[in-house]
Amino acid sequence: MTILVTGVRGRVGRAVLDQLLAGGEAVRAASSSPGELDLPEGVEGVRFGDGGAEALPAALAGVRKVFLYAVRGGVADFVAAAKEAGVEHVVLLSSLSVESQDAETDVIARSHLVVEQALSASGIDWTFVRPGAFATNTLQWSGPIRAERRVRLAYPEAYGEPVHESDIAEVSVRALLEDGHRNTAYRVLGPESLSSRQQVEQIADAIGEPVAVTPISHQQQRDELLRFLPGPVTDTLLSYQARRDGVPGKPEGDVQAVLGRPARPFAQWAWEHAEAFR
Incomplete structure (x- = not known):
């Protein structure tokens, strides 16, 4: 096959x-x-x-x-x-x-x-x-962190449940190879709800240096995102961040049920990808 x-x-x-x-x-x-x-x-x-x-x-x-x-x-x-x-x-x-x-x-x-x-x-x-949100989305911060140890964010307190790409892949492989996964939808989330500021802090821990967070306006963030994203996608992402500003979520996903273990934490992802931010 x-x-x-x-x-x-x-x-x-x-x-x-x-x-x-x-x-x-x-x-x-x-x-x-x-x-x-x-x-x-x-x-x-x-x-x-x-x-x-x-x-x-x-x-x-x-x-x-x-x-x-x-x-x-x-x-x-x-x-x-x-x-x-x-x-x-x-x-x-x-x-x-x-x-x-x-x-x-x-x-x-x-x-x-x-x-x-x-x-x-x-x-x-x-x-x-x-x-949900890919942990790899934070790689968009790698340039500013490498250059000046700083991230500019309109919604630093916006929460998400970042998921490791290996967990997404492993759930997918189990679905491909094992019986019992057909005609089923799986929610794949990280194990904890973290604000963008907390994610920056965990990246800083991984590289062993402090990283500052500079608040900027919604429009400033939009202008920066428009450099590499279409307008509708940019507006959708910012709208999501605004809704999750100061609002932790419940990381109720299916990783444990499918893989028999908890999802990998963002801190592990940060350590594994530390070189991208150094």
């Missing part, structure tokens, strides 16, 4: 690929630019995800399971090709935002929700892996 892994240039997709290979599974790696992939020996790279439906039959030939990043704008083509190829199970990297009341209008939630809905209606078995 061959498992197709999409998004292998992302941290989660690559971790899924590596974990499957470590378990002796036959894996095919998918990317919009397969020639640029740095793959282990024996792993085939195939074209996928650039809107080219003509590439899907070759990518899915002989595949029975797929780890799928949300195929924005191309999910109908994917579903049709997957059914034709005989794909039995798709594990989708979705988002916890699909559970929000405004999921139909939220730009981030909607992009994942439409894929979930298409898979639910497809007749193919599915598992939806719905992580």
Whole structure:
């Protein structure tokens, strides 16, 4: 049985690929630019995800399971090709935002929700892996921390439950390989609710140097985010931060139930990625 892994240039997709290979599974790696992939020996790279439906039959030939990043704008083509190829199970990297009341209008939630809905209606078995905030999101602070040991934040007291990318990948791999996970959605959260300021403090502990937090205005933060994010995504992220300003959450996820152990804490992630901030 061959498992197709999409998004292998992302941290989660690559971790899924590596974990499957470590378990002796036959894996095919998918990317919009397969020639640029740095793959282990024996792993085939195939074209996928650039809107080219003509590439899907070759990518899915002989595949029975797929780890799928949300195929924005191309999910109908994917579903049709997957059914034709005989794909039995798709594990989708979705988002916890699909559970929000405004999921139909939220730009981030909607992009994942439409894929979930298409898979639910497809007749193919599915598992939806719905992580909250990725711990890796804090890598956006790495430049300022390296340069001046400082982070500029409009909402330093905004809370989140940052989750380690390896936990997201491990839940996904269990769903791919073990019975009992089909047609189920999993909430994947970190084990504690932390403010952005507390996350900065834990990064500072990991690098062994103090890191200051400088409060800035909403508009200043928006201007900075617009340098690398589209406007609708920027506004959605800032709206989320404003709602969580001073509001801790309950990290009630499914990592313990699926993996039989607690989720990795953010402090562990910070120590593992300390070099990015030094």
